Amino acid sequence: MSKSKDLSDLKMKDLHQNESITGEKLIYPAATRNQEPILQVLKRFIICDLDKVCDESPLFLEVSSGSGQHLYHFAPHFPGVKFQPSEYDKSLLGSIAYYSQLCPTKNILTPIQLDVCNEFNSYGFHENSIDYLYNANMIHISPYECTIGLFKNAGSYLKPDALMITYGPYSKDGKITPQSNIDFDASLRSRNPLWGLRDINDLLKLAEECDLSLMDTIEMPANNKTLIWKKN
Numbered sequence: 356m357s358k359s360k361d362l363s364d365l366k367m368k369d370l371h372q373n374e375s376i377t378g379e380k381l382i383y384p385a386a387t388r389n390q391e392p393i394l395q396v397l398k399r400f401i402i403c404d405l406d407k408v409c410d411e412s413p414l415f416l417e418v419s420s421g422s423g424q425h426l427y428h429f430a431p432h433f434p435g436v437k438f439q440p441s442e443y444d445k446s447l448l449g450s451i452a453y454y455s456q457l458c459p460t461k462n463i464l465t466p467i468q469l470d471v472c473n474e475f476n477s478y479g480f481h482e483n484s485i486d487y488l489y490n491a492n493m494i495h496i497s498p499y500e501c502t503i504g505l506f507k508n509a510g511s512y513l514k515p516d517a518l519m520i521t522y523g524p525y526s527k528d529g530k531i532t533p534q535s536n537i538d539f540d541a542s543l544r545s546r547n548p549l550w551g552l553r554d555i556n557d558l559l560k561l562a563e564e565c566d567l568s569l570m571d572t573i574e575m576p577a578n579n580k581t582l583i584w585k586k587n
């Protein structure tokens with residue numbers, strides 16, 4: 356069964372899409388809009404040539420898969436890569452599994468329930484074993500502890516020189532621009548005081564503590580950015 360919901364383009368309205376009905380395909384309007392621009396960035400950073408992939412398929416772990424749309428859109432473009440979706444919210448696993456099963460290249464694994472604040476070894480991951488860690492739109496829509504967890508786990512569980520890719524809106528030097536992002540930040544904080552846009556300078560400090568460096572910053576549509584972090 357498939358179910359899509361008709362929502363406007365407003366970011367706060369997108370947020371209200373987080374409710375799910377187990378087993379049903381969810382469509383997040385924001386994910387539909389940003390999946391292609393993000394894919395174009397991934398194509399620059401992911402080794403997808405089957406000949407260049409040695410013994411084992413590289414492992415790409417997504418933290419907070421949401422509806423599951425992103426990996427469904429990305430995976431067919433990287434058939435040599437193994438994609439592991441994950442979500443904190445149990446009620447979204449049905450939609451993620453729906454998309455995973457539909458993937459024509461069959462390289463999306465069964466989604467797992469994962470709280471990024473926990474050490475990844477509690478989910479069976481070994482240190483220095485993940486090739487790509489990907490997270491979209493969680494950093495500003497969760498307490499800062501989740502960002503700390505994401506960076507700490509990246510520092511421990513990514514292979515040396517492997518990449519973490521984070522997507523979303525950020526502030527820089529304590530300043531949020533443009534006005535639409537200021538409004539979005541205010542609306543997030545009014546919904547939950549622990550949410551809100553994070554400053555790239557704070558993320559740089561956190562990254563340093565976790566053995567990660569910011570390798571690239573890519574401007575994205577709708578005043579978002581993709582940040583490419585490298586494990587030292």
Ligand SMILES: C[S@@+](CC[C@H](N)C(=O)[O-])C[C@H]1O[C@@H](n2cnc3c(N)ncnc32)[C@H](O)[C@@H]1O
Nearest residue numbers: 386419420421443444470471491492493496497
């Ligand atoms: C706005 S949604 C983004 C979903 C998807 N990545 C996207 O871009 O469409 C934020 C996600 O963060 C997840 N999240 C919140 N707390 C989390 C935690 N402790 N660990 C992992 N994910 C968490 C939520 O369940 C939610 O799916």
